[in-house]
Amino acid sequence: MPFEGRFTACISSQAGCAMNCKFCATGQMGFRRNLTSDEIFEQVVVFQRILSPDYRISNVVFMGMGEPFANYKNVMKACAKITSALNIGQRHITISTVGIVPKILRFAQEKFQYKLAISLHNPFTEERKQIVPITKKYSVEDLFEACYSYCRQTNRRITFEYCLIPGINDHEEHARKLASLLTPIKLLYHINLIALNATPKFKVNSKDVDVSVKKFTAFLNKFYVNNVTVRSKRGIDIAAGCGQLGAD
Known part of the structure; x- marks a missing residue:
């Protein structure tokens, strides 16, 4: 069957x-x-x-x-x-x-066919440090240099995951910066926009997030970043959505 x-x-x-x-x-x-x-x-x-x-x-x-x-x-x-x-x-x-640079470079050299995704969430190093602490060790610039190397060696596409946080990473300058970072890899990318889900320690308004998703998508299109998908929301009612998986 x-x-x-x-x-x-x-x-x-x-x-x-x-x-x-x-x-x-x-x-x-x-x-x-x-x-x-x-x-x-x-x-x-x-x-x-x-x-x-x-x-x-x-x-x-x-x-x-x-x-x-x-x-x-x-x-x-x-x-x-x-x-x-x-x-x-x-x-x-x-x-x-989230961007452990030496392992991305190793992954590229070993030439697996597995797909690579990067949890980016902010294209500016100093801002990204505030929400993704590993950026203190590997800057956004270091991360993208590793991504460029990966694309050159494998000719494979990278998915960049981007959680929208209203007022934090959803402005036009974020889209412009992201577009400039993606230019060297041409079409070997896909942007996965994620409507951020609230957690006990990080509160967001779902309606504000939905507005951010629509606004940021428009900004990306303005700068010719067209390979964009908005991830569908699933499991929110049981705290099993993206970013919500945790236990007391």
């Missing part, structure tokens, strides 16, 4: 997270430990078991708990198991990072 439905599994690479991104509930939990490759792989196996026989996991994204490139070795071992044991191709696996 052909599969009637395909699903994407969003999986974790760590217990907790040490990145401490200010708008992310997971980032506020603190770091416990890296997951083993078997623990990472088992998440996909469990998700597949939950589904009925007519459905299958067709895509995997490392966008759950933790920073995948801070657990690089185990993540790569898990990816190898996912492709070999579960018949999920490398191009159907996406790994998201």
